Amino acid sequence: MGNDASQLKGLEIDEKPTETTDFWCHYKATIRDSCRYFGLNGDGSVSVFKGETIMGPLWTVSTPLEKFCNNILKYRHPFIVRYLSAWQQRSTFHLATEFVQPLAHVLSSQTPLQKCIGINNILQALVFLHEQGCVSHNNISISSIYLSGDGQWKLGGLQYLCSFSELTPAYLKQARIHRYDKAVDPNEDSNQVTTKVDQYAFAVLVEDVFKGCNNDEVSHLNEFKEYCREFLQNSDCKKRPNLLEILQHNFFNHEFISVYKFLSNLPLKGSDEKMHFFSDILKCLKCYDEETVAKQFGGLLLSRLTLLDHTARKNVIPYILKPRYDRTQNGEQNGFFCVTIFKEYLKPRVIQLFSVRDSQIRMLLLSHFSKYVNVFSHEELAHQILPELLLGIKDTDDDLVSATLMCLSELVPILGADTVVGGKRTKLFTDGRPNSNDSIPKSSDEFANRKSLQNKQCSENIFSINSNSMFDQTLVLNERPTPVGGESVDIESTQYILNLKNESDEEWDDWENTNRSLVPMHDCSSVQDDQETNNILQHGDIYPHEEQDHSVLLQKAGLVAKSKIKDISELDIKSKVEQTKKEDDFDFFADMTPVIEKQKVVLLKDESNQELSYKLNFVPGNEEDENTGWEDTWND
Template sequence: MDFLKSAVASAISKGPAFGYTFGDRVDLNDSIWTLHNGTKREDGSRCSIFSFDVTANRSRLPLARNALRKLRTLRHPGAVKVLDTVETETYIYIATERLDPLSWHVKRNSLTEETTKWGLHNIAKTLKFINADASSIHGCIRPASIFFSESGEWKLGGFDALSSVKEDDSMLPTYGNLIPAAGRYMAPEISKAGWEVIKQNPTHAVDAYNYGILIFEVFNGGYTSSEQLGQMKNIPPSMHQSYKRLLNPNPKSRMGVGQFLDQGKRIGGFFQTPLIQVTDDIENLGLKAEDERNELLGKLDAVADDFPADFFKMKVLPELLKSVEFGGGGAKVFSTVMQIGQKLSDDEYETQIIPVVVRLFANPDRGIRVCLLDNLPLMIDHLPQKLVNDKIFPQLVTGFTDIAPVVREQTVKAVLTIVPKLSDRIVNGELLRHLAKTANDEQPGIRTNTTICLGKIARNLGVNSRAKVLAAAFSRSLRDPFVHARNAALLALSATADLFSEDDCATKLLPIMCPALVDKEKLIRDQAQKSVDIYIARIRKFAATMPDTVLPSPGLATSGGPSPRMGTPANDTSWAGWAISSFTNKLASTSGQMQADSATNGATDQRSSSVPPPTTTTSKPPVPLASKPGMPLHSAKSAANVPTITSPDSAAAFVDEAEDFNNDWGGFADADDENPKAADEEKEVDSWGAPSVPKPRTTTSYDDKGEPDFAGWLAAQSIAKKTTTSLLPKGLTKSTARPVIGGRASTTGSTARKVIILPKKEVKKDIPKADEEEDGWGDAW
């Protein structure tokens, strides 16, 4: 073998340039040619190379030269396709498409009946062209002259003795006996009178007889002598009559291959098979009406197992893709394309299907878009991530806002398939903005599917924002009037419980789930109980790991630690003692300067730090705390005074892009989220917090060296008991804009309180404005 390769390489080096590389040798019996697998040097494409050694087979050189000439001039889809040829004094090379000899499959008896009929049909069409249109005789019909192409089609070769009856120097009468195994395949009239008799008989006679032997051989797995031809057990019964006429001993009465083909194609004939019909019609698929196209596709599905896989890839698939893209093939044709695509390699998929898929996503046809989304799971593994982010996703998102509900719904479902290929920036930005809109879709099914989608892609969201996004989304779904939307929210909460912190579980999620425990639908109540149990179990497990208390030990005060302020005993466990200590500790830590109320016109009044500042009377009516008794303090909050807090994380961007995040997702927010607007919308208030009514600012100078004058405060308190007005401790003086809880309004409508001022040495001390929580606590106190 190595010697042969080196000899071939040496011969090529001495002759004309041949741009093909020889590979392994392929067994080819009953032929004057040696067959090699090869590759084209220019692009590495596969091919086959027929080589003829002139020195070793000089007697058969006329046959080789005849084959070379006929292959160059004969062009037919059923004939072997020639790529290049080289002829020198020592060798002849013919480069063709990649081929496999039919004799391999005949010896293995590996051909199915449908595939065999399909192949015989192709050879019959080619022979009809040679005999009728070209007025020629092939003279060498046998398995060694027939090859499988890469597409699985049968191609006719072996043109060594191809002769035209119009030529005076015809090859067959002179060189017919030089054909390998000529005696075994020889027609009876030639055996009796020699090859000269072919000029006296019909043109088709020799090839028809050889074609009959070919039928016997492919159905029986071999052929040795003419005595076997009468055994028709393995030949399809529908062929028996025509088969006998092909083998008629009288050449003038013998049926031609063209007649055999016509009989087989009649209604009910042996060539009326789905496989053959598909191959005849597939090239005109784009020109067929919808009914004809659907009928053809039905046949294609029926013969998918009988077709060679390579034929689907190389012949059927390109026609289907053209029909989908340009011929109006529609969704059904594309589904067939996806089935064939599963048999392709990654390289074949990338070159044949992916470019068409990218163009189809830009197609405005809704039927095509829905079909693409339905088949996305079959394509996604073959699509590169960069292609998905740059070209497919920008086209896919148009489906979120389509007016057709089915397109919106299929787009939401497709998110589950495509999200692993999307970048984090797209997932936490544009994708969440679109899902926020579909969560408020008018179609309840789309809202439900959006909730399910969020639950399934939760782990693909950014760690910093997903807790806020999911909590807000599920909170909105739990209030959805559609029962299945509420159920989907509870299921999603159960599936994503591990993504929330224990604090969020206790303070955010359990409060929004608990109302579902008394839902009007039993389905929701049952699922709510399961979901709440999951969160309760997690909270209990976490609570078991928490310390009993975070308060400092009472022994710390006796070991040199700081002593309590205002003389309160360190071990005082009463509620009042704890409250006072907490209050004064916070008060002593303040710093800065409080601004004067606008009613004082900027004037400052210096007094002892133990004396509360005087209040001024204003004609402005007081701001009511609540419209009726028992209403929480937050009811008096004015929407105009609520500040807008912008969060720097991705959730904030999601809020802005979704046209008010809390409106889209249902307005779930709390103090930790710093989203007071959502709290107003939901009317969820904290009765322990302070009202957010703006407080007037006052500037007061104190001289207490940073320490509160508790004695002065007690003195003022004792005097206040004799009056009808209660006094507040230092730092908690309320402005005239708010009445004091428990105080009585002035009969004149003024909100001023009577104040007793105790003189004290005054030194300026900056005290900042107390926070709203402390003020609120002071009011209650």
């Protein structure tokens, strides 16, 4: 802390401040590639306070922001703003905390029950400072309270905090210039007891927070307001009660507050108390506004201690992790929160829980995965849920791996097999069903009762499944289809198929029998089997002359033939694989076959040489004189 090296890596601070005070500017920031610890929504949201040097008698040693930083670093409490980091950059001091926003920005949207819970949180933080820290806050007001990402009120503004020994009238006088005027006791300078300053300011805070609220909206609200005016704002400081005594008032002990306190202090409760509490908590919470319950109890109901409690896992968690839809199927019990509330307040918690490396918590999430998987978007499933599930299949716990694989199967219809399985896939299985649709009865679908994700509501469209999938219907055939790749080919199977083709269409009714098994009547592969069958008919084992149903004869003949079969593979219908090529097939590689043949030589006739040869081949006849053709003057 105190140098540039302490700055959080990947920190991006917004340019526009969320709040500007006399001492600092409050910014919203984001940490890239951060764990989900910093923000409820998993986006790494944090708050950054920037403070400059302030002149004043109280800030000679350190600035107001530095004092605030030192105090939240020293006094840690669930209802005090959580410290993350701090660094000095030039003349500006930076403080990074959990993501918070000023209560003044959202106070108008808070319900009376939320305000009641918030006041309880602030009072518990003040009791911690007074009782355990022996310090006084000295600056209690709406401006010193922040709202965290999960909707909890957090105490801030600890720049005026000091120990009771240092709390003097002079100190209060120096700090008065920046304190909330309404929260300052008019008789503060004359009071000899200065340890009751926070009581007066707390009473003013209650008045400001519940301004405009009806007294009947929260139990004992009117009584508590009168209690604050009469005792906490009493002009005599000695008559003001301690902050710990205020927690005993009925305003902080009605049913809604009691449930909140029990969940907050769950580690301190016994087994019997937790068993009784979790058995009746849902009935109690149904009496209150659903959104208010989700805001205040969503994180507590899905906390680590609640998830590990046996009674809560049985009576509470199954209904909390199940969104409530408008329609229910087969009379199933509905969830506690509606889908809209679940998405807004419970879904971020579930995403956080998937990053927890606890086998019991992971198994609990996996066992109810099919109930809430539909509320996530494709991006959330692919980038946040799926990586955690893929990590789970590498664990050494077989039960955890088995449950993880079942959850991965739920993601296949939503994200697609390519996203879930990854890698290149190929067609390895073929559909061995006959082409006839009559042989596939619809009533035999054993997967019909299995629930599909397509029948449930989903936040986004899911991928369609191929209607020709082999899992669509269970096959109940009269004969076993030929296995993929074919079986042994022999002459007997070919002859058997030829005999089947010669049979008439009316004889197909004989194939169906009560046992729905194949009954071969003529085994052409063995003449000896036919002769034995005829002998049985002749010797009276089967009486063909009696008027019996034809199907009965088939059954008896099938039983005789079955006793002689040594291997079940003999029941298969064996067909010869035709090697003929279809006319529709086109060989794209035919032109690529090399052709090697002898070069053809073409001889051209030479007309000039032929004419010359004709002239040289002249032979005179015998009857002609050798002097014929010579002129008379040749000898002259």
